[in-house]
Amino acid sequence: xxxxxxxxxxxxSVLRTCPRLQRLCGDVHTLKSVTLSDMPKNVSxxxxxxxxxxxxxxxxxxxxxxxxxxxxxLDMLSTDHRExxxxxxxxxxxxTQQYIADEMAMALKTLQSHLRIALVEFAEAYHYENxxx
Numbered sequence: 001x002x003x004x005x006x007x008x009x010x011x012x013s014v015l016r017t018c019p020r021l022q023r024l025c026g027d028v029h030t031l032k033s034v035t036l037s038d039m040p041k042n043v044s045x046x047x048x049x050x051x052x053x054x055x056x057x058x059x060x061x062x063x064x065x066x067x068x069x070x071x072x073x074l075d076m077l078s079t080d081h082r083e084x085x086x087x088x089x090x091x092x093x094x095x096t097q098q099y100i101a102d103e104m105a106m107a108l109k110t111l112q113s114h115l116r117i118a119l120v121e122f123a124e125a126y127h128y129e130n131x132x133x
Contacts (some may be wrong), residue, residue: 001090004116004120005132007119007120007123007132008116008119008120008123009116010123010131011119011120011122011123011131012089012119013127014122014126014128014131015070015085015088015089015090015122016089016093016109017066018067018070018089018090018093019090019093021063021066021067021070022067024059024060024063025060025063025064025067047107047130065128066128069126069127069128070128071125072125072127073125073126073127074086074125075120076121076125077118077121077122077125078121081114081117081118081121081122082118083104083116084100084111084115084118085115085118085119085122086106087100087103087104088100088115097111097112097115
């Protein structure tokens with residue numbers, strides 16, 4: 001049987017990926033400067049640009065699917081727990097827990113208590129991967 005501490009650790013790990021996933025869901029195309037060289041070009045029968053674009057699109061779709069699963073799991077939580085997890089891990093991930101507790105007009109210990117409960121509830125609701133194995 002997996003402990004609540006380990007479940008919370010795995011839920012935190014998933015939620016900490018949100019900012020990166022949001023960046024991945026951005027524009028697929030990236031601009032690159034043209035590199036000029038006097039060296040002969042290596043002739044290849046594969047289209048490297050196409051392969052890179054396909055990989056970027058695949059990563060973007062995967063990121064969108066994972067973000068959607070995170071949003072669905074957050075939507076299943078109570079309003080307070082959803083707001084705590086969203087503030088700590090998604091919208092204000094650069095702020096301290098004390099700052100967020102002050103903004104929410106609650107004591108730091110109360111926020112941390114709700115956070116522990118919210119992380120376990122999130123893990124139960126999150127279906128993209130099983131956090132209990």
